[in-house]
Amino acid sequence: MWGPEGLDEVEAELLGPPEELKGRDVLELGAGAAQCSRWLAAQGARPVALDISHRQLQHALRIGGAFPLVCADAGALPFADASFDLACSAYGALPFVADPRLVLREVHRVLRPGGRLVFSLTHPVRWAFPDEPGPEGLSVSGSYFDRTPYVEQDESGHAVYVEHHRTLGDRVRDVVASGFRLVDLVEPEWPAWNTAEWGGWSPLRGSLIPGTAIFVCVRD
Numbered sequence: 463m464w465g466p467e468g469l470d471e472v473e474a475e476l477l478g479p480p481e482e483l484k485g486r487d488v489l490e491l492g493a494g495a496a497q498c499s500r501w502l503a504a505q506g507a508r509p510v511a512l513d514i515s516h517r518q519l520q521h522a523l524r525i526g527g528a529f530p531l532v533c534a535d536a537g538a539l540p541f542a543d544a545s546f547d548l549a550c551s552a553y554g555a556l557p558f559v560a561d562p563r564l565v566l567r568e569v570h571r572v573l574r575p576g577g578r579l580v581f582s583l584t585h586p587v588r589w590a591f592p593d594e595p596g597p598e599g600l601s602v603s604g605s606y607f608d609r610t611p612y613v614e615q616d617e618s619g620h621a622v623y624v625e626h627h628r629t630l631g632d633r634v635r636d637v638v639a640s641g642f643r644l645v646d647l648v649e650p651e652w653p654a655w656n657t658a659e660w661g662g663w664s665p666l667r668g669s670l671i672p673g674t675a676i677f678v679c680v681r682d
């Protein structure tokens with residue numbers, strides 16, 4: 463699943479035709495509980511699920527799956543050059559790092575020539591709107607161009623959650639400057655069947671403004 467709209471890889475085929483996934487080495491970045499790796503393994507691919515959070519990987523372990531789990535920072539990948547055919551990430555790692563080019567260059571390094579990276583994140587335009595599912599989430603409340611990160615702190619002032627904003631143009635430049643060719647930028651539309659409301663996600667907002675941006679990148 464690429465995002466809250468409900469676009470899944472069966473429908474999107476952004477990693478290529480499903481029958482060609484068999485035997486492919488795939489790196490999932492910011493895997494969380496490794497839902498994507500579990501699906502990839504079921505297609506006959508050979509995923510490796512990577513996350514910086516040990517706790518998330520414990521959930522992955524509990525749910526199960528016959529693929530490796532790796533606890534590491536996406537900005538310092540513990541793999542040899544040219545180890546993977548594909549890399550993917552659904553809302554993982556990239557929105558949470560101050561230097562996304564570090565991550566992208568690392569992914570470029572571990573991909574084989576011709577390899578593909580597909581990653582999704584919150585559509586940058588959402589940054590300008592309150593994260594509310596109702597009509598209040600439809601009025602601009604801040605500058606789209608303000609790159610100040612969103613930070614939550616605990617009572618002792620330590621950052622416990624940080625999300626970084628980049629404009630759409632920033633993201634394109636990050637991809638290109640890291641050596642990738644951008645071949646598609648998918649903005650899934652909110653489908654009629656999806657009536658779910660979750661956090662700032664809702665059919666109301668989804669029908670009017672994009673919520674997810676999916677970047678399809680090739681390492682030539």
Ligand SMILES: C[S@@+](CC[C@H](N)C(=O)[O-])C[C@H]1O[C@@H](n2cnc3c(N)ncnc32)[C@H](O)[C@@H]1O
Nearest residue numbers: 492493494513514515535536552553554555558
């Ligand atoms: C919003 S969750 C997405 C999880 C999963 N991809 C999904 O679709 O449910 C973001 C994940 O990125 C991980 N993450 C954040 N920064 C990271 C980093 N620098 N390296 C690796 N993983 C990171 C978090 O631990 C978290 O599991």
